[in-house]
Amino acid sequence: MNRPWTDLVFDDRRRGVRALVYTAASATDFVLVRQPAGAGDRALAAVGLLLCLAGWRWALTVLVAQSALLVAAHSAGSGIVPSLKVLAVVTLFEVAVRGRGRAPSVGCGALALAVVLNRFGDLPGGLAPVLFKAALVAGLPLFLGSYVRMSREAAAHAREQAARRALRAEQETAAARAAERAAIARELHDLVAHHVSSMVLRVGVARHVVTATAAGPGGDAVTDPRISGVLDDLHSSGQAALADLRRLVAVLRAPGGAEPGTASLVSDGALPAVLAAVVARTGRAGPAVTASVDPAVAGLDAVRALAVLRLVQEGLANVARHAGPSARAELAVRVDGGTVRLTLRDDGGDGRPEPAAPDPGGEGGGHGLIGMRERVALLGGTLDAGPGTDRGWRLTAVLPVAAPVPEPRP
Structure with missing residues (x-):
């Protein structure tokens, strides 16, 4: 789920960056727009900037101090009171963003009290304008900060709920x-x-x-x-x-074990010996099989080793079943760069008819060819099976290798 910009900008881990930005903006205002006139104003501006910089750590304390500084600057007739007021407003916004409860309320009350004290001379006749100004200066940053905080909390809650739903769905699927x-x-x-x-x-x-x-x-x-x-x-x-x-x-x-489709029944490095045993067993059943197995297949990962084994077993079983005991077959398994290539051909023996199109389920109406195609497709490979050039049958499978196959151990 994408995080909203408010969640990124006002993340608590970035409050130091925000304090630097606030301080730099205020310093630019003092230099270019509202330049302090005299040593007193410059001192007040320096204190205001230092307080703003310290707001990254002690926002509420800084806000109370800024409210007092605002009253002092107004009493001294300083010309930078509006800039100090902006600093206090920004700090109140930051307090409201960072948390809920007592801190925003105390900060809002401190700034509102500072505004009322600065306009105390207008009382009691100007009570309504004074209260309106205090509510606007202290209430608006409190509202905006609270809105940002609540939007961040809502986004965090939505992410948490999405994570829980995903976890629950994963658990149900498992x-x-x-x-x-x-x-x-x-x-x-x-x-x-x-x-x-x-x-x-x-x-x-x-x-x-x-x-x-x-x-x-x-x-x-x-x-x-x-x-x-x-x-x-x-x-x-x-x-x-x-x-x-x-x-x-x-x-x-096995609880929590590998999926059946990824668990190998072939030990590490044992694929050449297992293929030799399969070829020998087929030869005892009748067909004469000439096998050429690249020793590098011993380095195949478990998934591809099992796929090669199953393809050879199914292919040789089809030779014995359909070509008969007098058939001759040639098996070649090679690792070439990023692929492993399996080729199996037979001469038709005395059992296969002249070349004809196979039925969709494989020879004899079974599901062997379908299963081989599905197994190869899952690994991103290709399988081609059909009649040979003269007679007999051919089977070619190409599987991508997940990683470079190491040289076999001597």
Whole structure:
């Protein structure tokens, strides 16, 4: 919220600056407009300027002293009484700006009394003009100063209320997000994690049952190594998925923790090894994958490291699903200046048809391509996916790097 000019000019921290401005203006008036005539006037002017300068610290005391000086100057027949009166008016305005309560009332009464004493010779016949002049000289600066003070207080109150509303809205948003995360965490734990855990357990049992059946009663095991390899891969993949689910549930339930979209399941500097494990797991499923990963990706921040990992996982999963086990794929991840570029191509294998336009949800009517586009868009990058030049599929993603990526440790 923009602060009004009155709040900036009449801030209590700037009262010394204002005192200097008042004193400089008064000194200029004494030099150019109402020049003191004689030593007495010069002495009164000097005292008035010193009092005005001291008003930055003791405004009410200075105002009382200025009121007394005004009476003394009028009694001495000084010609600078109007200038001294202006100094007292300015000081009363300053007293009213700085605070409410007793101080403005006392200052107003002191200045009004000084005006009445200076016009005491006009009483009782000129009572009405004297009272009007006293009310005008003392009442106007009191009113203006009080108005400035109240406008500053209203602006401060409005800023405080806006800050409270913003804080309350932020707290409500955080509470809603926490409740949503808790609900998602419950569903992940109760449904997905439960079923994945059950599948891992059953695959483990199947490994033992197949081995025992093939061995026969007392014979040597003759299990087909391809069956054992598939079961071992399913078991390790299920355990990895279960571990990721548990970490994700922990992130979702962490009070005050990072948002799920920004929490990384990749340890610092471990991205090359994690990508190598993903490529190896895909190779065990059938497709032959040739990977070229720039070691500099180890220096990516957690958000981009997780994005690269998810893009590679989804892309290789699509290769295995749609191109079949006979497909050949090439994966390249490079860090080039301020961007990280991911490229994945496959030759179509025996599963993909001739090049055709993909459906909006990704291959097979799923949401993989949509999810990849959303993830890349959130980071300000671009993603291009579609049929290759001959056959097969290509996927290219370019992500901006948040900061210069350091050289990987040897």
